[in-house]
Each structure stands twice: as C-alpha cells, then as structure tokens.
C-alpha cells in the first residue's frame with residue numbers, strides 16, 4: 001500500500017464491473033420512453049382518476065430525479081452527471097456491490113469496527129468479506145489492508161468519520177489507497193457535515209476509482225425520506241442508473257427533499273449546534289464516575305467506554321433512554337455509542353448516569 005499515485009492508469013472501470021452488468025439491457029420505463037409535456041398520458045397504467053391525496057401522487061415520479069439532483073449538484077459543487085441517488089445510502093451500497101462483485105468469486109474489504117451494512121449487503125449477494133481491522137486509535141492499517149487484497153478484491157469500503165468510532169480517517173492513508181488500489185474505493189461520508197475534515201468530493205477528478213457516499217439522513221435530518229447519494233465518475237454513475245429499480249426515489253421524497261434543500265442555513269445552524277452540544281456532552285460525561293473514556297468524535301455521536309456497559313445499557317433502557325450497546329464489537333469493548341441529542345435530552349441522559357449506582 002505504498003504505490004505512487006497512478007490511479008487513472010491502473011483503474012479500468014470495465015475490468016471492475018461484472019460482465020453481465022456491462023452487457024445489461026436496462027428496463028425502459030414509460031417515463032424513459034416519452035419525456036416532455038403531453039395532455040393525455042395513457043402510457044404507464046397509472047390511475048388517471050387521481051389519488052385520494054391532495055397532491056398529484058397518481059403519476060410515477062421522475063426516474064432520473066433530475067430537479068433534485070440539480071439542486072444537490074449546486075449545493076455540493078459537483079455536476080449532476082456524477083450524482084446517483086439511492087433509497088438511502090444502503091441502496092447505493094447494495095448497487096455498488098452488485099455492479100462489481102461476482103457472487104461466489106469476488107470479494108470486498110472492510111475495516112472494522114465500522115458500519116455493518118457493507119458486510120450485510122456483501123453476504124446477501126454471496127460476496128466474501130475480507131477484514132483489515134483498524135489499529136488502536138481507529139486509523140487504517142495499510143499493511144494489513146495490502147495483505148488482504150487479491151485479484152478478486154473489487155471494492156474497499158472506508159467510513160470517515162467512522163461509525164461507531166466517530167473519528168475521521170487519516171486523509172493521507174485514504175489517498176494512498178485511492179492511488180494504489182485498482183478497484184473502487186468507497187468513502188462513506190454520512191457524518192461529514194459534523195467533521196472538520198474536508199469531503200473527498202474534491203478528489204473525484206483526481207481519482208476515477210473514488211466513490212463518495214453521503215446522505216440526507218444525518219445532518220439534513222431527513223432519515224425518513226431515505227435519500228442517499230453515491231458521488232463518483234460519470235461512467236460509474238451511468239452504470240448505477242442502469243441497474244437501479246426505475247422509480248427508486250418516490251415523488252413525496254423528491255418533493256420534500258427539494259423543499260428541505262432550500263433551508264441550508266437552518267441545517268448549517270443546527271449542525272453547528274449539534275457539534276457544540278457534542279463537546280458539552282463529552283465534558284459532562286467526563287465527570288461521571290462510571291465513564292472511563294470518551295473517544296474524540298467528528299460525528300453526531302460519542303463512543304464512550306464505561307465500567308459496566310451491559311448494566312448501564314439496561315439501566316438506561318429502564319428509564320426510557322436508548323443508546324447503542326457496542327461493547328461486543330471488536331476494539332469497542334466496554335463501549336456505548338451515544339447520539340448527541342437536544343440539550344434537554346442530553347441533560348436527561350447525564351442526570352440518569354449521575355444516579356447510576358456502580
């Protein structure tokens with residue numbers, strides 16, 4: 001994992017994609033075949049009598065999400081040709097795996113402890129999951145990564161800031177991998193808005209093998225709408241469009257997301273509040289006897305090592321306070337993952353922990 005950067009030369013998307021995907025004749029929907037305005041639409045077996053709802057939900061939505069992608073394009077500073085939208089990032093993860101990995105033959109690499117969906121999606125698709133654990137301190141182990149790869153490794157999944165550890169990965173390490181691995185490098189930036197670290201979106205021109213995942217579920221507060229983004233090369237974006245279910249983002253989600261994207265000032269303000277509250281929550285937790293360690297976080301949660309995770313978890317559940325028990329996760333022994341809440345929610349949590357009898 002020390003090669004100089006020659007990604008454009010070593011990366012060949014056609015070699016990474018499955019042959020059946022390259023050859024695929026995509027489904028052509030009614031909305032693909034006729035675009036433009038007409039007065040009588042009798043092409044899609046929709047219900048012309050309307051829906052029981054006040055809005056125009058009887059028609060299939062735009063399969064290319066053109067307006068929404070243009071709006072996202074302006075906010076992110078990336079052309080729409082590089083933006084793919086999934087039904088949550090989870091759909092993007094699944095489609096990337098299915099585009100590249102031959103079931104029973106190919107493999108992908110993850111760096112635990114990390115987001116569980118990469119491995120679950122791989123297993124659903126019968127793809128071997130190779131693991132190169134993070135080092136203590138939760139940074140990448142480039143040597144272990146190098147040793148785990150072979151000619152069938154199609155994708156490396158990196159998560160920065162990482163879930164559940166909260167830290168950003170060392171940028172130089174990520175670039176080393178981008179510059180030397182001939183497959184796709186997916187950098188999952190679900191929590192990037194809470195980080196000081198810059199997005200890897202800026203590196204897309206330099207690394208044709210880079211895929212940046214972002215989502216509207218976290219900083220944008222739209223987890224229920226299910227909108228995730230895979231931002232990558234125009235070539236790969238085209239492939240993802242060909243293999244996605246035609247109407248993967250519903251009309252209501254597209255409309256509501258567009259309204260929300262107009263409120264960027266509000267979202268940025270709340271993001272600043274969450275970051276500030278994260279620091280206050282960390283300080284308050286430090287003073288609690290059953291808290292042993294608070295790991296530095298660039299996300300909207302804190303990974304916290306406690307004296308007795310199982311008992312503390314159940315104690316909090318008994319009080320109606322739910323955190324995530326990560327104590328059986330490798331390198332997270334003894335840890336709970338706590339989402340930063342409102343000041344009021346955080347106060348309730350802190351007061352409960354102060355009263356916990358060890």
Ligand SMILES: *Cc1c(COP(=O)(O)O)cnc(C)c1O
Nearest residue numbers: 088089090115163190215217228
């Ligand atoms: C929450 C989260 C996501 C977001 O997933 P969506 O399907 O877009 O809601 C993606 N990656 C990581 C690491 C996450 O923690």
